[in-house]
Amino acid sequence: MKKTTQQEASLTAAHALLNKRINHPRIGEVITEVEALESMGQGHILMVTGPTGVGKTTLAQTLHARMFKRFQQEMSQNPGLIPVLRIEARATSEAEFNWKLFYSDILEQLEGPTGTPAGVEYGVDPTTNRVYRPLGRSKNTAAGLRKKVEEALRARGVKVLMIDEGGHLTNVSETRMKRQTDALKSLSNCAGCQIILFGSYDILGVSRLSGQLARRIKEIHFSRYHTDSPDDCIAFEGFLQRLEHDALGYFNGLLLENARLLQMNTLGCIGTLMDLIRGFISRAQKYGEVSQELLEKSLLTQGQHAAILEEIRLGEERFESEQFRLPGTRRRAA
The missing domain is CATH 3.40.50.300 (P-loop containing nucleotide triphosphate hydrolases)
Known part of the structure; x- marks a missing residue:
């Protein structure tokens, strides 16, 4: 079936955003910290x-x-x-x-x-x-x-x-x-x-x-967006909303509908999320549809997810255990 002008525009916009730097709150936080220490x-x-x-x-x-x-x-x-x-x-x-x-x-x-x-x-x-x-x-x-x-x-x-x-x-x-x-x-x-x-x-x-x-x-x-943090979940959803907006409706709201699934599967890492979305767009273009099934096919496999999660957990525990703490401060849950 021949694509409409709107569909072609949406597909073009979806491809364009994959090569576009999209800022999000965590990047802003790290940049602020870098600039605060840069004068050293x-x-x-x-x-x-x-x-x-x-x-x-x-x-x-x-x-x-x-x-x-x-x-x-x-x-x-x-x-x-x-x-x-x-x-x-x-x-x-x-x-x-x-x-x-x-x-x-x-x-x-x-x-x-x-x-x-x-x-x-x-x-x-x-x-x-x-x-x-x-x-x-x-x-x-x-x-x-x-x-x-x-x-x-x-x-x-x-x-x-x-x-x-x-x-x-x-x-x-x-x-x-x-x-x-x-x-x-x-x-x-x-x-x-x-x-x-x-x-x-x-x-x-x-x-x-x-x-x-x-x-x-x-x-x-430069930490990920944790699923046990309400603020992190809101920020992650905000990023997905930005993707939906910039893609001119190409995703038909599927990203936001699956916000929790995507955050858990990508472990709250935006780079991993963008890799997943690249695979999703490629499949959608091949099969001529944007569907829940194709989105789920683009997710990390159980083995991939487990390997990345273990690496992240060890790294986060090491980072947090090596930070100086004042008496009485509590360690954040992974």
Whole structure:
């Protein structure tokens, strides 16, 4: 059956919202906390942690765009300025974290791809407003690249370095974890920038490796929407209502009708919810209908749900047990 103009518009809107950053209360809360601690400046690491699928990547993208907007006037006066840099700590097949790849990724964002051998000095070309590297003896070692990264960050005026997928940095022994975290803290000091590290609960414990790290690392919890919290349930339903509205009626109210089911199945994690909705839209487009049956087929399986729930419970218990409590304070139920 041929789709009506309204149906086509709704389908287009539904697809569009999947690639759209949709803010919700929890993101706003974490951003407020990050901005409150951001002025601590260089030498400190802000560590944003939360469960898998909670929406850390969307949070990082939103925070990145917000920071760029804040520095807009400075950038208009200095076209060579890059005030905020967002990088991913990439996983590789190697046993250890690849620092050379990490530093090279930073340099590529600051300079753009180039075939010029690594040089020894950096500056900003007044004509192109690009960081340049004079020809010279290659120093393509981790230590050499580290020095170049420090100089490039300072030359570009980077004030905040955001590192996504922080677990790839800390998924090592405690000795190596301390060494790698010390390296980040040192990079912050030497380059004069604030570092914000994003990761799942596996990055917890970094600040307990030494007294120096405990003093320099500030943990920020990006939590899910709990089903045992009335406020969280209202906020989750509000997000679903926003999706229904932005999709121009494509879901026929099914998301709101199944709010409780969706919150329980996705464990209150917005990133997981969006993955589920992507599958739902794909099925609905294939079968030419939006139905309860297709929505339920898109849910996490019992095995998937159990695995994610166990990971979240362990992470939440660890986060809460490691927070300092005044005498008489009560721990929130998981």
